[in-house]
Amino acid sequence: MAWTEISISVTQDDAALAELILEELGALAVTLQDDEDNPVLEPEPGTTPLWPTVQVRGLFERDTDRERVLAALGAVPGAERPDRFRWRNIGDRDWERAWLERFAPMQFGRQLWIVPGGMQIPFDPNNIEIRLDPGLAFGTGTHPTTALCLRWLDSQEVRGAAVVDYGCGSGILGIAAALKGARRVVCVDNDQQALEATADNAARNGVSTIIECCTPQEYQRELADVVMANILAAPLILLAPRLLAALRPGGLIALSGILNVQADEVLAAYRAGLLEAATQTEQEWVLIHGRSDPETPGAPRE
Ligand SMILES: C[S@@+](CC[C@H](N)C(=O)[O-])C[C@H]1O[C@@H](n2cnc3c(N)ncnc32)[C@H](O)[C@@H]1O
Incomplete structure (x- = not known):
């Protein structure tokens, strides 16, 4: 290429x-x-x-x-x-x-590490290693928007959870969730190259049986415990009905790819579907995370 x-x-x-x-x-x-x-x-x-x-x-x-x-x-x-x-x-x-040359092992939060092929990190039974090759799809952990998501994910209990990684790129977030014990992860991207990179990276990390890759058109809504989307503000706003509808009552959502100045607009698009929402920032980027109302049977539909 x-x-x-x-x-x-x-x-x-x-x-x-x-x-x-x-x-x-x-x-x-x-x-x-x-x-x-x-x-x-x-x-x-x-x-x-x-x-x-x-x-x-x-x-x-x-x-x-x-x-x-x-x-x-x-x-x-x-x-x-x-x-x-x-x-x-x-x-x-x-x-x-x-x-x-630019890429070295990186730690996010307590447990999650991104480790490039051929590199090692000191052994610690608590470490979770995500092995990534230099694929060309976005998502190596070096970008603040990905780093925010990885740190958020590190702090969540996702064992046994059904997870959606919308805008999966290299699959970095979905693979991290699978390695943290998620039961099933659906990785969605509108770029075929990203889906291929995700499938390759899932195999490399031994989580192919947990990860399913699909395009937005193929994506079948099923209620997820956790939805992560690191895209950009404009598509996140357009996707709000779809992503909220994917969340089970009481489920968790994390949205990234948002500049500080865009946070209010994105929050407004999601607020009706979330009981709690909070933000974390890194440089000029913000992560919005929240929980849907456990009492509401079914979030707003697309
Ligand atoms: C910023 S990258 C994030 C990759 C990875 N999840 C991460 O956190 O590093 C955004 C990804 O979303 C995909 N994308 C953008 N708009 C999309 C849409 N409307 N539906 C599905 N995927 C989309 C892009 O192809 C790209 O792979």
Whole structure:
């Protein structure tokens, strides 16, 4: 497979907007780098790049519509200047190498670890290891939106639960739930490549019998104990009736991919279906989590 990467040079204040736009355009990965060419770094959980100018890079398939990408990036101040962006064609191997150089085992909460192929963590019987290969679908744990979900999941008891991971990407959240003892996990994504990556990663982690992969069209509503969705604010709002309807009375939901400034709007779309709702933040991202009313027989229908 051949890839192309756009890098756009923006001020620190505009980096989150450029990152969000590239993700909404379906970038297979988005990374940040110091524009002065200092070490490559995807922001670690809880940190913010201090560089005054940041290069935001989005990876796309080679035949992607470049005009569409540039038009969407027009919303970033100064992005229309040709000297602010650059396209670069890259091969699979280069991408994998860059990914591996940046990726190390990471712990989320007390028990959950994401461990890249070939790497080890110190033995502790309480650790839960999610083994991930450098697939190209989003979801390696390095993004704050995924980190928020993993930390939330780490703090929940999901043994024996039926779980939905909507917008599964690499399957990272669904696989983590399965390894924590979930009885059944339905992983949904509208990108075939993500579903293939999820199935591969499920096999690699020995949880294929627990995980079922499907498209939104194939998804059959059945009441879940836990629903997780790390997508973006706009699709989360559109999906509110569907995701609430998937939740059994008293079930738990976690929504991520939401910028701080978008939290109220997303909360408003879900509030009617939730008895309790709370937020957790990391950098400019917020996770909304809540519980549906245990007394209400059936959440609002789609
Ligand atoms: C930000 S990634 C999250 C991946 C992973 N769950 C994680 O937490 O890292 C969002 C995923 O949602 C998928 N997606 C976006 N909109 C969707 C929709 N309307 N229905 C289903 N999947 C969607 C994308 O293809 C992508 O794989």
